[in-house]
Amino acid sequence: MPELPEVEVTRRGIVSHLEGHHFVGATLRNPSLRWPVPHDLGHTLRGLKINAVTRRGKYLLFDCGNGTLILHLGMSGSLRLLPAATPPQKHDHVDLILDTGMILRFKDPRRFGAVLWATGDVTHHALLAQLGPEPLTEAFDGRLLYERTRGRRASIKDVLMNSRIVVGIGNIYANEALFSTGISPLTPAGRISMRRYEKLAQAIKETLNLSIEAGGSSLRDFVNSDGSPGYFQQQYWVYQRNGQPCRKCGTAIEQTRxxxxSSFYCPHCQR
DNA sequence: AATCTTTCCTGCCGGC
DNA sequence: TGCCGGCAGGAAAGAT
Structure with a gap:
């Protein structure tokens, strides 16, 4: 499922095919995603130039000047660049048609994704306005985690996955970063020291960057291929390894809820 | 066939 | 009392 690295790899895979080009329309086969895709999206997009393709958390933003296309991959969404005449397959719900003879095709079997149109300053959009800082920027560090968790009884794992505190950290990377730092996912966030938060913030950045780099190596396969970033075989330290030996100490990885x-952790390495 | 998956939203709770 | 933020739980759809 797409987490921040998958979304960023997708963005890098499509950006050069979009920026500076124009939309000529859209094809809606099944507009019933998480929220309805605007029925007149094709008319809205017609003739608009794509100035930039950026990412905010797990949202992809297509800046068209007087408006922005907001796209979220949900749990099972993917984007592919294809020749315009390519026949659609099952779950290919939306095509964004470009003036280059290509289309950007959105597939999403579980339909938790979103394709929306926003006018005005997109940072004020309801889906974006409340989001915390990007984890890969300097705005995110141990001090921010420390300050935003004073007095909180929620677990550190819940806090990491709370997009109001920091965006883009899903279940996989929350589990992996906590293992890397030796912190139990069950620890109350308000009881973690500044020193440990500094290590945790660093681990989050490293974990995300490693995954983006791994995905980036398969970017050439993005166009006209299966569209998957191609690094889902990535080796995890704890994620989905319950019952298997910890790669550091051999203790059986435990799973809890x-x-x-699901949370996965080594009861010996993580306290 | 119940379970698993992510995210956003609703509503309850305790504190002031 | 009423408001607030924090937090838990529910719903969406499809694969297995």
């Missing part, structure tokens, strides 16, 4: 999500 926080909210409705």
């Amino acid at each position: 926080q909210g409705q999500r």
Whole structure:
């Protein structure tokens, strides 16, 4: 499922095919995603120049000057650049048609993704206005985590996955970064020291950057291929390794539940 | 066939 | 009392 690295790899894979070009329309086969795709999206986009393709958290933003196309991959979404005549397959819900003879095709079997149109300053859009800082910028560091968790009883894992505190950290990278720092996912966030938060923030940046680099190596396969960033075989330290030996100490990895999500951790390495 | 997956939203709770 | 932020739980759809 797409987390921040997958979204960023997708962005890098499509950006040179979009920026400076124009939309000529859109094809909506199934507009019922997380929210309805605007029925007149094709008319809205017609003739608009794509000035920039950026990312905010896990949202992709297509800046068209007087408006912005907002796209979220949800749990199962993917984007592919294809020749305009390519026949659609199952779950290919939306095509964004370009003036280059190519289309940007959105596939999303579970339909938790989103394709929306926003006018005005997109940073004020309801989906974006409340988001915390980007984890790969200087605005995110141990001090921010420390200050925003004073008095909080929620677990550190829940805090890392709270997009109001920091964006883009999903279940996989929350588990992996906590292992890397030796912090139990169950630890109350308000009881973690500044020193440990500085290590945790660094681990988050390193974990995300490594995944982006791994995905970047397969970028050439993005166009006219299966569209997957191609690094989902990545080796994890703890994620989905319950019952298997810890790669550092050999202790069996444990699985527990926080909210409705699974946490994986080494009971020896993480305290 | 129940379970698993992510994100946003709703509503409850305790504190002031 | 009423408001607030924090926090838990629910819903969406499809694969297995």
